[in-house]
Amino acid sequence: MLSSNTSRHLARSIADSLERSPEATAVLGDQHLTNRQLDLMSRACVSALNENGVGPGDVVALDSALDSRFVAALLAVVRTGAAYVGLDFADTGQATTVADSVQPTAWVTRPGRPVPAGAATVLLDDTVEPPDPARATEPANAVTAPDDAFQVVFTSGSLGARKAVVTTYQGVLNRVLWFLDAYPLRPGSVVAVHKDVSLVGSPVEMLTGLLAGAPLLFLDKHTVLDPEAFWSALAEHRVTHLFGSPPLLQLLLDGAAEPDATTLDVVTSSAQSLSASLAGRWTKKLPGTRLLNMYGLTEAASNVTCFDVTGTATAQDDGSVPVGTPITGCDVRVLGPDGQPVPDGTTGEVHVGGVCLARGYLDRPEETAERFVSDPDGARLFRTGDLGRWTEHGLEILGRTDTQIKVRGFKVLPEVVEAVLAGLPGVWLAAVIPVGDPLDAQDIVAFVEGAGPLDVDDLARQSSPRLPTHARPGRIVQVAELPRTVSGKPDRARLAELLDTDRPAAAPAADGLTATEELVRGIWLRVLEKDTADRADDFFQTLGGHSLKATNVIAVLRRETGVKVPLRLIFDHPVLADFAAALDAFTAARESGARG
Template sequence: MSSTDTGVTYVDALYAHADLTPDAPALVTTDEVVSYRDLANRIERLAGRLIGDGIRPEQVCAIAVPRVLDAVIAMAAVTRAGAAFLTLDTELPLVRLAAMVDSAGARHLLTETGLAQRLALPVPGRTVLLDRPADTPTHPVLPPRIHPRSLAYVSHTSGSTGTPNAVLIEHRGLENYLRRIRWDHGLGPHTASVQVAPLGYDASIRDIFAPLTAGGRLILVPRAALLRPDGFAAAVRALDGNTVLSATPSLLTVLAADGAQGLPPLRLVLASGESLRPFLLSGRRRVITGDLVNQYGPTECTMTSTRFRVPPVSQTDGDLVGTPIAQVTVQLLDARLRPVPDGAIGEVHIGGVGVARGYGGRPGLTADRFVPDPSGPPGARMYRTGDLARRHPDGNLEYLGRADRQIKIRGYRLDPAEIEGALLRYPAVTNAVVVAETDDRGRTYLVAHIAGELATVTDPALRAHLARTLPYYMMPRRFVRVAIMPTTASGKADRATLRAAAPLAGDPSV
């Protein structure tokens, strides 16, 4: 199968492997092995159906399917049709899914019959039921040409307004990132990788298409097995050849908890989503026999902007995130957007091809966070990350945390204000402050301090209330009742005092 001239996208790279090695395994599940030829044929058939259904460039197609295999085909088919995809984690609350579809401006929905009825997502265009045949015959694909500035996908971040922010990513950023992973880390037909990140999060795009565009094998493990350290380790052990694993440091810590037996031999581990330093300090770097690469970058800059190859003797004097990948720039600036000297602390500003188009339907927020880049070509922009860092004499960046209230939990960036807003919608809660704590293993978790008429309010009731609108990773581990919320001299919540305060007697969170 030859690729029509549609511009260079990850689908073109996948089709090239269908031409060169059509019988090589592309997707491996517990039930079947899908070759590159079969995968390309399935993508082509669905893309033809989508084009026939009137799906056009720059339109956003939401994808809600239970199986990752079906999601892979749907994502690639949407790209082949020239549109942009929004993958949804169907385990999220229905209210949140509806908000994501709305903020992304999704016009169409690709799903299955049962899910379509349960989710009832509001899309103005077509709902394509993938478990039913097409209404009309599928014709050969005549895909539109895709420009590097065309919209590729939409992902979401937590928003302080109580609704998720839709981040619009273009093809130029996605293609640059996938190309850098393949070239910088030597991925190829020998590569075997496991899909780890849940659908609906941008890391899943890396997990899926980095090995497939390299001609490697992608192993799809049932979600239930991934949530068990023994099941996940067993799945990785079953792989032969050169194994690549992408994971958060929290997951690596769990997998390596039993020492050298916790992880099978791995050629390459890509860590991202949160600080790697606790993992290194735990002494478990030794269980990774291959290369360990620490990646850093926000969703607004196409997943990864810098990378640092961690030496065998682990660095424990800071959270080093390395140097920028190709076609990406990183500047450390002060509050007046002036460069800070090496060794000084500045806010991370990221420029280059990975910078997103902006936030869907949020022109004010887009203008605030995506600012002109004075060091770039005319019209170039850079993203104000809100992260603090310093540059070492060797050029490596050291990540120092957030300048604002946003935090990372299990690789997910969130704004505590969104959780606080959800808590305040509970009738008995009159004030709420959410803070991040760290346990003795270096893992970050959330504690919600609440005030109000709480005598009869139980933790299960609060969790059930939050679960209607928030994903699981935004759920506080503990709820602490306070009689009066402490404040600073300026009238703001005194978070330092809250962290040090003991809970009230009888507090069920004790």
Template sequence: MTPTTSQPVDTAHHTPSAPTGARTTAHVPPPAPATALPALVARHAELTPNALAVVDGDTTLTYGRLVQAGRALAARLRDHQVARGDRVALLTTRSARTVVAQLALWWAGAVCVPLDPAQPRPRTEAMIADAEVTLTVGDAKLLDAAALSGPVLALPEEPLTSGRPVDEADPDSPAFIMFTSGSTGRPKGVAVPHGAIAELVTAPDYVTLTARDRVLFHSPMTFDASTFEVWGALANGAAVVVCTVQRPSLEDLARHIEHHGVTVAFFTTALFHQLAARSSRVFAQLRSVVVGGEAMAAAQAREVLTAFPWLELVNGYGPTETTTFATAHRVTERDCDAPIPIGRPIAGATVHVLDGEGSPVPDGDRGELWIGGSRLAHGYTGLPELTAERFVDHPAAGRLYRTGDIVSFRPDGTLEFHGRNDDQVKVRGFRIEPAEIEHALRQQPDVDDAAVTVDRTGTPEARLVAFVVAAPGPVPPPGALRERLTAVLPAHLVPDAVTLVEQL
């Protein structure tokens, strides 16, 4: 059953907040007070306490048990001096404990800063410093292995069962600080508020999501898609199915989806293309699939919709700064005769196609996509100048985020994506600033200069390729350079190939 919320409407030329003459579209949400994520989960715990909330292998948590465990852990965090507004890092593998810990941090009044156990320690330490983290909580073994310089607290092995009452989170307070690739050589933290996530996931009209569904949680929790996977399920009374394999293969995903009866899943575009090319049986089990991260290929979309005609296939678009998805489009076979559109704005977002000066472009022309509405992030932590540069107070449209993406409106009011106005790229769903990788290469003593680009030839998916000019002296082996990068960059930023050249 599709939730009965308002549909996107075209407000071109007569939206009061729009720049004069601009073609914009806006979503009119149902009237509802702003809320925080824990309150949404607590509501379902009151209504259906015995309903399944989280499945983690053979471990299950009902809504009543999940809320009980989250509140009890919040009380323990308060006993360890976690106070409202504190930024607390979370270092866990993907598990039911991750969900309990996030709830607990919010009920303790803290902001959650997710960390990836697989990323290099220098990068983790830089993120902790930039986010001004006061405490890192997580799995005891991971904390021991990370050997972080700041205070740490191991989470209990089993969910706690009792604790003092806790305060409700403020809808305008940050729920997460999520880090994205940065052109300066350091990742930048995006502060995303509770209310923005709650608005995205509560009774969504861009995808069917009901209390009977089971939603796959397989993304890294440092990837903003995990907010949809976990909180999209829990905000609607559905169950989160945790993929217990930390780096699942295509076969692992298929077995997991079949075994647990998963009905809704998010896939990065690259993963969707791989599954489509193999006519994977995962689609036979699923009812709804949301895809995002890169441009969806029409050929693969057609193959999937032809083989699995019942499937609800949604093309989602949105930077982390606009809370996971800002626009969405339900893909039909008719869409597959041309580039797949990224759709219309959803859940309180507004979109504006403007030129570099913030003025509207003529209908059908290409321009930069500026996004407004109620789901913008607060900005970048500790980077006021960059925040002011990207989050602009537009004189007519209010606060807008400049995406850097080039789009145009189709005659039917949907948006078509045409690329970037800078060097930023998407590879395997990850947002990458080549300058960050180039900076890491130039830090090597035997490298004089470097350039990083994306190679899309000869392979079904994009590859990162680095070109390096060696410094005077012994020439570094390309393999050794890649190996050194693994010590300072996460895996998705390490180039697939390094080529030595005489000059750039």
């Protein structure tokens, strides 16, 4: 296993890998790059970054729209010794937050993309050969200290003044090198790259392939959310390694009857609780694929424990799958209120230490000191807030010490959502609960108490711009009075009992809709569990839909119409009337092609 210290730092290790087979494929997807071409593109980017004074201690903003060029930009940043923050430059909210709080030294994107006014910009186009040979000279690899900043990651549950975690070079390198040592990639391996570039798990995909000399297959979100297209891409490119999550595994299993993915060697599942039933289905469907269940967090550079599900009886049991034992370089402890380890089988708070730990929260010293603590011997630990216990299969996660929940893998603090709703006109009090397992919820429901009848759809429209997509309630229910505990706080257990008794009734037909609009409206209302929707409603922005709900809509449409509607149609046309028109046009074109 390679050392994770600066004697053989990340940039040199990747360069060695690229130089071993210069004409081998490095990147697949929207653009095909050889190792040599990737190296040249990266060097040209390094030169441009150097011209803008980028070096260790700086942060570079990388645009998600770079697609497969993102890996060249990431390698360039590593070669300068700087850190990076990934985001969608077209999202003005994200861009403003990053510009104000992180203050990147440079912004790397494609021609024609928006950048903040006055920002130093580096453009990467489709050119794989640098126009100026002088810019292709070997860059001087910056020497980085082990705890130098590698990535700035905004936590998914933060709203308003968003909280950013600063991970380190040694943290991410430790995670990648552990995997390559424990599960070496064989010749012919291909790694799928599909995670949002703003997430802590994103560089793990890319660096795993780069260090192992395996091609990276870049998949866009439309392919990832379309099970048939996803399986097809995995089979076509003979993908062997997929870093996933329970929702992704569920989507792939439900979306294809007989997937042709026999080349898959290793699939990981993290970010959410993996149920034993889902693990059992996966191992039965793909018995030749190794399934790893992992536990991790942004503050520890992704995963810190691992459990090999393959071939274990646990996959057939009820409940959730354990998350296993610590990976190399990570110290995982279950501690009691006194800060001492609890006996095996006893519940305590999970603490994480080791080289994986982040530096802390950007410009938030008090919060950093509160969550990053020291044990009696001076070892640095992170208080995760997760409740867990040690079992014969390793660590088992049981819940939270606070009210934080996870919705589709994203952290959500109910109190923050409740505050947004309670601030709307006419609302006195709000309470939010997850639908299903608090650690593995697919949606949240809000209950509101107010002055007289409230238009809950209007409340959803007003609150949507103030909440990220994953924190928008799928339903808002008005109650005469919120049930309370003896301390006066909302009684969430009693609220959960109301879910089955307050399902929305079937929506009446709307006037003035075309037949297709009425069809689409009915499906949207069923999938989203809404009372009303009109022609001008946006599936995502005003109705609270998300990518998994969009996938459900397309699945229902395909089943009810017999037309293989492409998933991207709802992303390209999210407004109901526009989507219905696009659906008519797609159907007509398909029928015309069939006749021709």
